Amino acid sequence: MTEEVTPLDWVTRLADDVIAEAQERHPGETIVCASGISPSGPIHLGNFRELITPHLVADEIKRRGIDCEHILSWDDFDRFRRVPKNLAGVDDSWEQYIGMPLTSVPAPAGSAHASWADHFKAPLLEAMVATGIEVRQISQTEQYRAGVYRDQVLLAMRERFAIDKVLDQYRTLEAVEAARQKSTGKGKGRGGGGGGGSKAAKLTEEQAAAATEAERGSGAASEDDGSEGKAGYYPFKPFCSSCGTDFTTVTAYDDDSHELTYDCTKCGHTETVDLDTFTNGKLVWKVDWPMRWGHEHVMFEPSGVDHQSPGSSFVVGKDLAPIFGWERPVGPMYAFVGIAGMAKMSSSKGGVPIPTDALEVMEAPVLRWLYARRRPNQSFDVAFGPELQRLYDEWDALGRKVADGSAQAGDLAAHLRATSTAAGPLPSTPRPMSFRTIASVIDVTQGDEEQAVRILSELEPDNPVASTDDLRPRLDCAERWMLGYVPAEDRTIVRTEPDAELLGSLDEQQQESLRLLAEGLDGHWSLDGLTHLVYGVPKIQRGIDPEAKVKDPELSAAQRAFFVLVYRLLVSKDTGPRLPTLLLAVGADRVRSLVGH
Numbered sequence: 001m002t003e004e005v006t007p008l009d010w011v012t013r014l015a016d017d018v019i020a021e022a023q024e025r026h027p028g029e030t031i032v033c034a035s036g037i038s039p040s041g042p043i044h045l046g047n048f049r050e051l052i053t054p055h056l057v058a059d060e061i062k063r064r065g066i067d068c069e070h071i072l073s074w075d076d077f078d079r080f081r082r083v084p085k086n087l088a089g090v091d092d093s094w095e096q097y098i099g100m101p102l103t104s105v106p107a108p109a110g111s112a113h114a115s116w117a118d119h120f121k122a123p124l125l126e127a128m129v130a131t132g133i134e135v136r137q138i139s140q141t142e143q144y145r146a147g148v149y150r151d152q153v154l155l156a157m158r159e160r161f162a163i164d165k166v167l168d169q170y171r172t173l174e175a176v177e178a179a180r181q182k183s184t185g186k187g188k189g190r191g192g193g194g195g196g197g198s199k200a201a202k203l204t205e206e207q208a209a210a211a212t213e214a215e216r217g218s219g220a221a222s223e224d225d226g227s228e229g230k231a232g233y234y235p236f237k238p239f240c241s242s243c244g245t246d247f248t249t250v251t252a253y254d255d256d257s258h259e260l261t262y263d264c265t266k267c268g269h270t271e272t273v274d275l276d277t278f279t280n281g282k283l284v285w286k287v288d289w290p291m292r293w294g295h296e297h298v299m300f301e302p303s304g305v306d307h308q309s310p311g312s313s314f315v316v317g318k319d320l321a322p323i324f325g326w327e328r329p330v331g332p333m334y335a336f337v338g339i340a341g342m343a344k345m346s347s348s349k350g351g352v353p354i355p356t357d358a359l360e361v362m363e364a365p366v367l368r369w370l371y372a373r374r375r376p377n378q379s380f381d382v383a384f385g386p387e388l389q390r391l392y393d394e395w396d397a398l399g400r401k402v403a404d405g406s407a408q409a410g411d412l413a414a415h416l417r418a419t420s421t422a423a424g425p426l427p428s429t430p431r432p433m434s435f436r437t438i439a440s441v442i443d444v445t446q447g448d449e450e451q452a453v454r455i456l457s458e459l460e461p462d463n464p465v466a467s468t469d470d471l472r473p474r475l476d477c478a479e480r481w482m483l484g485y486v487p488a489e490d491r492t493i494v495r496t497e498p499d500a501e502l503l504g505s506l507d508e509q510q511q512e513s514l515r516l517l518a519e520g521l522d523g524h525w526s527l528d529g530l531t532h533l534v535y536g537v538p539k540i541q542r543g544i545d546p547e548a549k550v551k552d553p554e555l556s557a558a559q560r561a562f563f564v565l566v567y568r569l570l571v572s573k574d575t576g577p578r579l580p581t582l583l584l585a586v587g588a589d590r591v592r593s594l595v596g597h
Contacts (some may be wrong), residue, residue, distance in 0.1 A: 429470075
């Protein structure tokens with residue numbers, strides 16, 4: 001069946017905007033979609049949105065046969081700002097590297113990688129391969145040190161007064177707004193997200209006015225803008241040739257000779273360098289980003305709430321990009337991605353789940369679907385707990401709707417983007433048996449894969465599993481989830497001996513229900529058959545045809561009571577895995593023994 005993307009899909013709408021903008025501004029050029037990630041720590045599932053959002057848009061453009069490239073700029077020439085807490089292989093001794101480029105900081109102890117930056121890039125690169133995300137990688141360390149941006153650096157220094165004037169507007173507005181907030185006693189909140197910078201966005205006059213006002217408002221310069229010092233404003237920040245850090249202050253610059261003098265406040269080193277040859281430094285972030293838009297001809301690059309709050313880099317970049325011969329790209333704001341029960345993730349802290357962690361328990365299309373099915377400005381949580389089973393249930397239900405043609409247009413588009421790219425389909429589990437069922441069987445068999453596969457093969461006697469390869473990677477995901485993420489107290493431990501005390505306390509009706517169960521096992525030994533049996537026993541006891549569909553509160557109560565009784569006899573709890581699955585996993589003979597028959 002061929003799936004068609006429709007305009008109801010947010011990716012399609014963004015691709016339409018980008019194509020329209022590109023045709024108006026630079027017809028005939030390859031469309032460039034960009035991501036930028038700083039490998040300053042674990043690149044978590046929130047950062048992953050910075051990567052997959054442009055990927056999905058670029059992929060849609062490619063599906064239409066239009067030349068498009070997705071670039072990933074590694075901001076690995078950024079300074080090492082702080083030592084993450086609770087990060088394996090890292091201690092307080094890493095404080096000596098604060099202020100150095102991330103590529104000059106040693107990797108955590110025991111790492112196979114040469115630098116801090118490479119260490120944290122590696123897992124994301126692995127996840128990109130698994131999820132079908134193809135990019136052209138650009139290392140900012142390599143770009144700056146190779147002199148690729150030399151002309152842009154010299155231009156920024158030549159235009160430093162114009163740049164300072166733009167930035168000063170936001171500094172002034174920031175101070176005015178801060179004073180107003182203080183005088184009115186109002187707290188200072190996060191500003192609005194700003195617009196997309198696209199003529200194709202078609203904002204109403206009211207929306208445009210609101211966006212403009214938001215861009216002028218509070219929240220300005222938390223990011224470095226190279227604020228003016230005693231010697232004036234300079235947008236270039238050198239790393240000290242002696243100690244390697246950026247605790248430097250430019251004290252002089254000659255526009256004719258391009259000689260720059262700086263002092264280092266950390267080691268006291270003073271040096272005069274020639275920017276025609278000196279490459280151990282970079283433009284400050286608020287100037288660096290719009291410079292790169294122009295250098296790479298970026299047409300689409302989203303960014304997080306923190307970069308689109310009033311006065312921040314994306315907002316200021318609108319006014320700075322023309323200095324570098326470009327315009328701010330189409331750039332929607334994307335919302336935060338969290339982990340259920342955790343606050344907003346921060347890559348400056350250790351212990352946050354990263355994409356490869358998610359891929360341990362999620363098939364790649366499922367992870368892609370989490371991002372593809374929601375608009376970028378919708379926040380959501382990634383759950384590694386019991387909710388994961390529900391996620392798989394929803395995914396499988398969508399797959400069935402796609403197969404029978406009943407899926408809604410937006411869901412159909414999200415499914416297509418989750419399961420394939422413009423290059424072709426992504427690997428998937430050939431036989432996607434219920435994740436919930438697989439996990440339950442692994443739970444009961446305590447990770448014994450051979451026994452688990454035997455039981456899973458019995459679920460559908462008329463269509464047994466031919467090979468474990470048919471169940472992978474879902475089988476592996478379920479096994480890693482059950483054994484690695486489910487707390488020991490929530491695991492299922494089947495009794496080794498009958499509960500003589502409980503069996504001795506049963507009344508005649510309860511004893512009869514267990515007899516009917518034991519006698520019916522062999523004749524109903526499949527998942528569907530056992531489901532029919534366990535729901536049918538209370539019906540038989542009440543004189544109701546087991547095939548009848550009856551809505552009776554008393555019958556429902558009797559079925560719940562029967563289930564609780566069987567769970568107590570099998571696992572000493574009131575609940576557990578789905579009862580038919582549990583019965584299959586325990587085995588008919590052992591079930592009969594534990595229920596006293």
